[in-house]
Amino acid sequence: MVRAKREPRSGGKLHGFAGGRSARYSAFELVRHGMRHGEWPRVWRECDLRSTYDVVVVGAGIHGLATAYYLATNHGMSRVAVLDRGYVGGGNSGRNTAIVRSNYLTPEGVRFYDRSVELYEHLSADLNFNIMFSQRGHLTLAHSDASLRTMAWRAEVNKLEGIDSSVIGPEEIKRLVPYLDVSDGTRYPVLGALYHPPGGTVRHDAVNWGYARGADARGVEIHQRTEVLGIDVEGGKVTGVRTDRGRISAPVVVNCTAGHATLVSDMVGVRMPVITHPLQAAVTEPVKVFLDAVVVSGTLHVYVSQTDRGELVFGASTDPFASYSMRGSLEFTEELAGHVLELMPALSRMRLLRQWAGLCDMTPDFSPIMGVTPVEGFLVDVGWGTYGYKAGPVAGETMAELIATGRTPELISPFGLDRFGEGRLVGEKGAASVGH
Ligand code: PYC
Numbered sequence: 001m002v003r004a005k006r007e008p009r010s011g012g013k014l015h016g017f018a019g020g021r022s023a024r025y026s027a028f029e030l031v032r033h034g035m036r037h038g039e040w041p042r043v044w045r046e047c048d049l050r051s052t053y054d055v056v057v058v059g060a061g062i063h064g065l066a067t068a069y070y071l072a073t074n075h076g077m078s079r080v081a082v083l084d085r086g087y088v089g090g091g092n093s094g095r096n097t098a099i100v101r102s103n104y105l106t107p108e109g110v111r112f113y114d115r116s117v118e119l120y121e122h123l124s125a126d127l128n129f130n131i132m133f134s135q136r137g138h139l140t141l142a143h144s145d146a147s148l149r150t151m152a153w154r155a156e157v158n159k160l161e162g163i164d165s166s167v168i169g170p171e172e173i174k175r176l177v178p179y180l181d182v183s184d185g186t187r188y189p190v191l192g193a194l195y196h197p198p199g200g201t202v203r204h205d206a207v208n209w210g211y212a213r214g215a216d217a218r219g220v221e222i223h224q225r226t227e228v229l230g231i232d233v234e235g236g237k238v239t240g241v242r243t244d245r246g247r248i249s250a251p252v253v254v255n256c257t258a259g260h261a262t263l264v265s266d267m268v269g270v271r272m273p274v275i276t277h278p279l280q281a282a283v284t285e286p287v288k289v290f291l292d293a294v295v296v297s298g299t300l301h302v303y304v305s306q307t308d309r310g311e312l313v314f315g316a317s318t319d320p321f322a323s324y325s326m327r328g329s330l331e332f333t334e335e336l337a338g339h340v341l342e343l344m345p346a347l348s349r350m351r352l353l354r355q356w357a358g359l360c361d362m363t364p365d366f367s368p369i370m371g372v373t374p375v376e377g378f379l380v381d382v383g384w385g386t387y388g389y390k391a392g393p394v395a396g397e398t399m400a401e402l403i404a405t406g407r408t409p410e411l412i413s414p415f416g417l418d419r420f421g422e423g424r425l426v427g428e429k430g431a432a433s434v435g436h
Helices: 028-035 062-075 105-126 147-162 168-177 204-217 261-266 330-343 388-403 410-415 419-420
Strands: 055-058 081-085 138-142 166-168 192-196 222-225 228-234 238-241 246-251 252-256 274-282 294-297 302-306 311-320 353-364 367-371 377-383
Touching: 055 062, 055 238, 062 081, 062 388, 105 147, 105 204, 105 388, 105 410, 138 147, 147 166, 147 192, 168 192, 192 222, 192 330, 204 222, 204 330, 238 252, 252 261, 252 388, 274 330, 274 367, 294 330, 302 330, 311 330, 330 353, 367 388, 367 410, 377 388, 388 410
Parallel strands: 055 081, 055 252, 081 222, 138 294, 252 377
Antiparallel strands: 138 192, 166 192, 228 238, 238 246, 274 311, 274 353, 294 302, 302 311, 367 377
16 A cells, blocks of 8 residues: 655745744845845854763764754753764765655664654654755666566555655656666666656755754754764763863763764773774756656666756765775776766766765665663664765754664664574665675
């Protein structure tokens, strides 16, 4: 059964991107403020670091900010500090391709990411901040009988979980994406696709800023340029963190970092089964909007979407070596261009504007690691491989519930660290960068 499309919750008033926690501007005032930059109020405060908090969140990306936001909003916990050695959204939360979808392969994954899609659907209204969530539809192409079978398998799991997802053929694909070459004579013929209408993209910076502003408005403190140097543990329990701005006492510390998740967990001696690989992406010059869907080819290791500004955003598979480097490479550009042109030959004269890399903390089963650890008070929300951005809202919501109630929510119970020791892996082959 395919669930009816959810209506975004009404009643939230969008007050635009204006700063100020409860600012309301008329159109005229917005223009006036826009012309005079100095007058814009700060979107979140700069606070002195206190010596004690109830919760310290390490990492001011979407996961850390969402955790803090839901702690304050859903559980009334606002003695919370979010620390980041850089700036809000300056890590992987600003280095992704902002794709949102829930058409995974495992029932555990599908349920989890579907809750995220649901939260994204209401997030502009909840945060009173336009996150530009565009549910334009998501197509995963199949170029072989084997991958067509995997798409059919995913579609069936998706439908059983109430997700709008089905396998469609080349004619329907051509109708949805006229620029795609679905002819017979290509090297990688398009035999079909997994079509997931609720999938799409968000404006990732807006999500980061919206959560930061919402958390700050509820009393959470966001401390940028504050590096965690160590985490103190006494008698098997967390007692606080040492930072380059001083020590903080706290009974709960949550590791919400990406790219360096193992280094923070190492501070308390909890080893994470994570290997970090770069994933490169690139964006073109803007052109008139012609691409109405997100198009993915697992076989060709490429995905493409078009932003509202008209740029094409491309991403690839993870680089085949472990590294913390975020430099782009010529190999990536050459391969990307070759693969994109296999799919859409008409793009041959488009120019790339820039490229970047994010760091993917890959786990052995392509599922995240969430929940408690052997050190009391040290929680993790890490191992986000190629699926972190889309999971931000649900990860924040469930981690906040765990911290506030001490009970692990059902949605994240499959993703505990203990699964690796107990052999309960959640092999998520619907994740990007996993061979189909
Ligand atoms: O899961 O859709 C995805 C994705 C695309 C790029 C990285 N992950």
